[in-house]
Amino acid sequence: MRTRPASLRLPPDLPRLARRATLPLALLLTVLLAGCGKDPAPFYQGYVEGDYVYVASSEAGRLDALSVKRGQQVSADAPLFTLDATRERAARDQASAQLAAATAQLQDIATGKRPPEVDVSRAQLAQAEAASRRSAAQLQRDNAQFRIGGIARAQLDDSREQAQSDAARVRELRAQLDVAALPGREDQRRAQAAQVDAARATLAQAEWTLAQKQLGAPAAGQVFDTMYRVGEWVPAGSPVVSLLPPGNIKVRFFVPETVVGSLKVGQQASLRCDGCGDPIPVRIDYVSNQAEYTPPVIDSRESRSKLVYMIEARPAQDVATRLHPGQPVEAMLQ
Template sequence: MKYAHHKRPLPPLAAPFAAVLGAALLVAGCGNQRTDTWQGYVEGEFVSVASPFAGRLDTLSVQRGQQVSQGAALFALESDDERAARQQAEDQLRAAEAQLQDMKTGKRPVEVDVSRAQLAQAQAQAQRSAAALRRDERQYEIGGIAQAQLDESRAQARSDAARVRELQRDIDVARLPGRDAQQAAQAAQVAAARAALAQADWKLSRKTVAATQAGLVYDTPYRLGEWVPAGSPVVRMLPPGNVKVRFYVPETVVGALRNGQAVQVRCDGCAAPVAASITYVANEAEYTPPVIYSNETRRKLVFLVEARPSAADAPKLRPGQPVEVVRP
């Protein structure tokens, strides 16, 4: 005899409980899912190029939107005063160097020849004075002249002999270079003049400004002929390495991000995603309510993250442009 087996019906409360449990599992499963797409924007760290000196804008070699290479001329301010100051410093250096060289060589041969001629004249006069003294001495011995005349002859002979010795010493000194202390003082003057020339060169060079690195000319606030105050930016540049993407991620994701991690940046009009690398992950949350964290409030935590594209891909992005960041 065969017995028919029948399924036991569920208790009245079992079916609703199963439905609730399935829904809870579904919700729990959805809660464990995380999105890998975050909203952000492009930001540029601009470089303001200026001259430390004021002047009229004479030359503007670039225009907005132009890509320039490193070393390319950007602008030049009028520099008449700086050119005159440099010429003056150069002339003063030449004069100081010439004076130092003159100290090292002593007097010129022509000047020495003049001293020698004066010495010859003095020697001849000394000889005449000596001869006159000898005659007067003999005359005095026989009573031919007075004592006063003999004394005058002796004084003249001594004076002429002293003049000869003086001129001989002058010739010896003329052949010598300047004293060590004088040369050292003049060498210091040469060094000071050389430093003044270097300063004048530096000031003149700062009136003509070139790009220290390649990049995009983002703005040129001044026009030709306008007066530019000292330190006022004439060109604002955006180097490729200064383009970055700022985006915010929820608290549930920030722990999985690290510096150097690769991400992709998507934007409207971009033909393909732009590769970038994370360079900064904030340690503190933003837009957080001032309450004790709970499961509900933790969902509101967001953390700032920054990523930079490569130099080749940076021109594809524009500052202020909204983007989406995804993990590949």
């Protein structure tokens, strides 16, 4: 039987020593493998975007005053800019005067003649009544004289005609007084009322045009930019100030084709970005149904994994100011 050289002989307790050395190594590998098995939460790259509000006037004019500057925070209805309004103020004053004239004319038609005019008619009636009384008395005397043959029939006829004429004049003036107390004809009043409505509409239009020369902020937000300087001519419809309200700040990030099917509008997510501090909660309000990138061949599962879909989410307004358009972010789904 062969024997090993002394230098090659193994100690009899080698198996036990090997087992003792292997046990800590196995424990170390187990811990390392367990640590490698915990994958971090997946995140998706994206960026911040803003829906700007461009404030413009419907009227052209020279920029007289610019009340804000870039980066300034403004409240709702805060004045932004003023355009020259000399022509618009003159048009407003003219429309106001025309409305006053039309209203006065309508009131005049509704009230009949003025009191002095009515007094003149009453005086004329008094004169006519006196003349009628005199002619009636003369007619009575002439009738008595004619019966005794003191006057000719021709003189009696003249007296009768004069009495009838004076009585007719009295009836005429009384009728004129009754007419003077009446308002204008109904058709005339309706026509004048329509003139008043037209003048009132013209004044409203002039006031609206004048108001377009001085605009305020439609909502609270940050002044992102100003496009004109004081003294420059601003064409109609050209924006002078751009605003970014907190509610118009949104985030766009992209998820793979394997994830988009599980997302829905209203789902919560959170954002991380450099210098933002704590994660910012957002709410998904749009899930695109169109891929941002389509490879030439989409037959294989590997090709489909290249598809990405755009997701839009909005933060709450109280934390939206921590985000800035163009800023890169990392989105984590919940």
